[in-house]
Amino acid sequence: MANDEGVIYEYVWIVIVSAIVAGMAASLAYYGIALDLNPACNATPIDVGTLTENFQPGVKQLGPGIYQVNILAGQFFWNPNKIVLEDPVRIEFRITSKDVVHGFEIVGTNVNVMVIPGYVAEFVWEPPKNAEGKYLIICHEYCGVGHQFMQAELEIKRTNTLLSGDSIGTTDDLGKFSEVKYLEFKGVIVDEG
Amino acid sequence: MRVNEELFAKITIAFSFVIMAVGGTFGLLQALNRVPFLSLPGALEVSDSTYYRILTCHGVCLAVAIPIYWITGLAAFISPRILKVELDKRLLALSLAMMLVGGVMATIVILAGKANVLYTFYAPMTAHPGFYWGAALLILGSWVFIAAFVKQYLQWRRLNPGVGTPIAIYGLLATFIVWIEATTPLVITVLKDFIPMSMFGKHVDVLETRTWFWFFGHALVYFWLLPVVAMWYYLIPKKLGVPLFSESMAKVAFILFILASTPVGLHHQFTDPGLAAEYKFMHTILTLIVATPSMLTGFNILATMERGGRARGGNGLLGWLAKQPWKDPVYLGLVTSMIIFGIGGITGIINASYQLNMVVHNTAWVPGHFHMTVGNMVVIGYTAITYALLADLFKRKLISKTAAYSHILLWSIGLFIFSLAYYYVGLHGAPRRTSNIEYGGLLPSTWILPMEISAIGAILMFSGGVAAVYAVLGSLLFGKTKGVAIEGMKIGNPHPETTEFNPLLENLKMWVIFAAVLIIVAYIFPFYEIFSRGISPVPPVETGLS
Numbered sequence: 045m046a047n048d049e050g051v052i053y054e055y056v057w058i059v060i061v062s063a064i065v066a067g068m069a070a071s072l073a074y075y076g077i078a079l080d081l082n083p084a085c086n087a088t089p090i091d092v093g094t095l096t097e098n099f100q101p102g103v104k105q106l107g108p109g110i111y112q113v114n115i116l117a118g119q120f121f122w123n124p125n126k127i128v129l130e131d132p133v134r135i136e137f138r139i140t141s142k143d144v145v146h147g148f149e150i151v152g153t154n155v156n157v158m159v160i161p162g163y164v165a166e167f168v169w170e171p172p173k174n175a176e177g178k179y180l181i182i183c184h185e186y187c188g189v190g191h192q193f194m195q196a197e198l199e200i201k202r203t204n205t206l207l208s209g210d211s212i213g214t215t216d217d218l219g220k221f222s223e224v225k226y227l228e229f230k231g232v233i234v235d236e237g
Numbered sequence: 238m239r240v241n242e243e244l245f246a247k248i249t250i251a252f253s254f255v256i257m258a259v260g261g262t263f264g265l266l267q268a269l270n271r272v273p274f275l276s277l278p279g280a281l282e283v284s285d286s287t288y289y290r291i292l293t294c295h296g297v298c299l300a301v302a303i304p305i306y307w308i309t310g311l312a313a314f315i316s317p318r319i320l321k322v323e324l325d326k327r328l329l330a331l332s333l334a335m336m337l338v339g340g341v342m343a344t345i346v347i348l349a350g351k352a353n354v355l356y357t358f359y360a361p362m363t364a365h366p367g368f369y370w371g372a373a374l375l376i377l378g379s380w381v382f383i384a385a386f387v388k389q390y391l392q393w394r395r396l397n398p399g400v401g402t403p404i405a406i407y408g409l410l411a412t413f414i415v416w417i418e419a420t421t422p423l424v425i426t427v428l429k430d431f432i433p434m435s436m437f438g439k440h441v442d443v444l445e446t447r448t449w450f451w452f453f454g455h456a457l458v459y460f461w462l463l464p465v466v467a468m469w470y471y472l473i474p475k476k477l478g479v480p481l482f483s484e485s486m487a488k489v490a491f492i493l494f495i496l497a498s499t500p501v502g503l504h505h506q507f508t509d510p511g512l513a514a515e516y517k518f519m520h521t522i523l524t525l526i527v528a529t530p531s532m533l534t535g536f537n538i539l540a541t542m543e544r545g546g547r548a549r550g551g552n553g554l555l556g557w558l559a560k561q562p563w564k565d566p567v568y569l570g571l572v573t574s575m576i577i578f579g580i581g582g583i584t585g586i587i588n589a590s591y592q593l594n595m596v597v598h599n600t601a602w603v604p605g606h607f608h609m610t611v612g613n614m615v616v617i618g619y620t621a622i623t624y625a626l627l628a629d630l631f632k633r634k635l636i637s638k639t640a641a642y643s644h645i646l647l648w649s650i651g652l653f654i655f656s657l658a659y660y661y662v663g664l665h666g667a668p669r670r671t672s673n674i675e676y677g678g679l680l681p682s683t684w685i686l687p688m689e690i691s692a693i694g695a696i697l698m699f700s701g702g703v704a705a706v707y708a709v710l711g712s713l714l715f716g717k718t719k720g721v722a723i724e725g726m727k728i729g730n731p732h733p734e735t736t737e738f739n740p741l742l743e744n745l746k747m748w749v750i751f752a753a754v755l756i757i758v759a760y761i762f763p764f765y766e767i768f769s770r771g772i773s774p775v776p777p778v779e780t781g782l783s
Contacts, residue, residue, distance in 0.1 A: 054303035061532045065525045072591045087511030089773035145359045150668035154595045162773035184599040184668040189286045192673040
């Protein structure tokens with residue numbers, strides 16, 4: 045133990061450290077539970093051998109502003125590699141890989157998910173109201189020698205202009221990116237890619 | 238050949254600086270080639286396939302090989318001098334042979350372009366079996382060394398009942414306990430999944446192998462840095478000539494590292510689909526807990542420095558700071574590494590903060606963070622401690638104090654510039670591990686200037702690295718023999734004050750059992766989730782490049 049004069053400071057510091065840690069943990073718990081702000085956690089196993097029959101890449105509109113976007117990743121492409129959405133409010137992504145691990149990132153947003161072969165990643169993105177224009181989609185996990193060529197484009201069109209558009213790569217407004225426990229899919233997935 | 242402690246330490250420590258020269262050169266090439274729209278002279282320009290090849294080598298050599306060699310070397314040299322008990326010579330010889338053969342084998346396979354899988358080697362990418370066998374041999378060789386170390390410690394304990402473990406030895410024991418915690422899952426998955434995948438085409442579940450990997454991957458970083466922490470506790474009071482502010486607080490910090498450094502791996506997998514939010518959050522809390530020993534350490538060392546500075550005549554609120562022995566490169570390096578670790582550690586808290594991770598996961602922010610920690614704190618720490626070892630171990634005088642100062646200054650400033658630039662572009666979404674981030678000209682313009690600045694940082698770092706390699710290898714090759722230990726830095730007896738025996742803190746067996754329980758609790762749920770859902774194996778994908 046420290047000399048007697050030091051012991052008191054030691055205990056004071058331990059209390060301060062514990063308070064810092066407890067404060068950080070509490071704020072993360074608040075955002076996770078109260079605001080439902082969690083990383084993507086849902087996945088459904090899929091047999092990579094039967095992807096062509098069981099997974100159709102493409103965009104499907106489920107309702108006003110509600111889209112389902114199925115994306116297939118592979119060395120070194122995203123399919124579809126151009127996605128156009130009009131006034132999206134809620135985008136349900138389903139993404140899987142036909143070969144190795146890839147990383148799905150829409151630059152300038154909070155959309156950031158690992159794409160793991162054998163599993164379909166399922167998550168929802170509610171784009172901020174001022175999200176507009178073309179967004180760059182990249183692969184952020186090394187997937188082979190052509191990794192740097194793997195890119196796609198998401199275009200958000202606003203027919204009822206709410207705010208002036210953001211261009212690629214801005215982080216001014218962070219999208220709310222929440223986990224959805226049960227995703228239900230109705231109807232046939234239409235390939236528009 | 239008879240391998241005694243000194244020969245073992247000489248070979249491993251000198252070898253780790255040779256590797257540093259190679260891996261560091263690759264690092265410079267990567268930093269330059271990543272700058273968008275920069276045309277480099279032909280000799281410096283690398284193709285995409287070469288980029289990933291040298292990136293794999295940079296990661297494996299600097300993150301895995303150097304720490305293993307350097308730490309075992311430090312322990313082999315320092316522990317017999319403090320404990321006055323010898324290490325088992327046969328185990329030393331076996332360990333050295335395994336580590337050298339394994340390390341060289343993996344490096345040859347990587348440089349031959351047969352293992353472009355990066356240091357994380359995520360399945361189902363597959364490398365030549367020599368890569369996995371080499372890595373396994375390197376790690377198992379370090380286990381053999383640990384067996385010798387533990388045997389020595391237990392022998393000392395029998396001879397010295399009721400004596401508190403000297404803090405340097407306590408720190409090294411914590412280092413090796415964490416290393417066993419970390420590498421056990423790695424060895425399991427390499428033997429069970431990766432070697433069969435690479436040799437016989439076994440299909441493996443990628444989510445499962447990623448979870449095994451990160452079970453290892455985060456505890457690894459504590460293996461890198463714990464010996465530096467142990468040497469802060471050992472050498473800083475020694476140099477100042479005052480006792481450590483609180484030895485029990487230091488031991489509590491090491492126990493917290495033993496408990497919480499391993500059950501935190503899911504914070505590398507926050508964005509992995511297929512792992513439930515609850516488990517990710519549990520690992521978040523444990524990660525925050527593992528920040529506490531670092532905060533205790535910072536307090537303890539600063540309080541010791543204050544006490545030392547005041548004993549040397551420093552008055553007033555901050556006068557003690559001016560009275561530190563800054564002219565000693567070892568001391569300067571140790572304190573610099575601690576300050577940098579503070580900054581790097583705080584940015585690590587951001588990565589680990591669950592929701593915030595979505596903004597920075599797999600972006601350039603991450604290399605910004607770990608270059609600040611392992612690249613900066615660990616490299617400066619290892620090198621500064623090596624300066625202290627030159628006289629005692631190699632019987633050489635430090636060839637140039639200027640080179641040693643230049644190394645500490647150029648390296649830390651260069652790395653600061655590099656890391657800040659990477660933090661910035663990372664927040665703007667620039668990816669890590671990508672040879673070229675131009676994306677056909679579609680990259681955000683905010684990426685360009687910071688990437689250019691990062692290259693300047695890398696050049697400064699490289700100059701600092703040249704100074705470090707010159708100071709260490711130059712002293713070995715051309716330094717004056719019969720070196721004199723830098724005053725106060727002679728490795729030997731523990732500090733006279735370090736004799737108090739606290740049964741709770743000395744009962745490491747109990748803390749290891751607690752750590753094992755915590756690890757099982759933290760990992761049983763994610764593995765249950767993976768296996769109960771039914772694993773989904775996929776075939777291997779070759780990445781061998783021509």
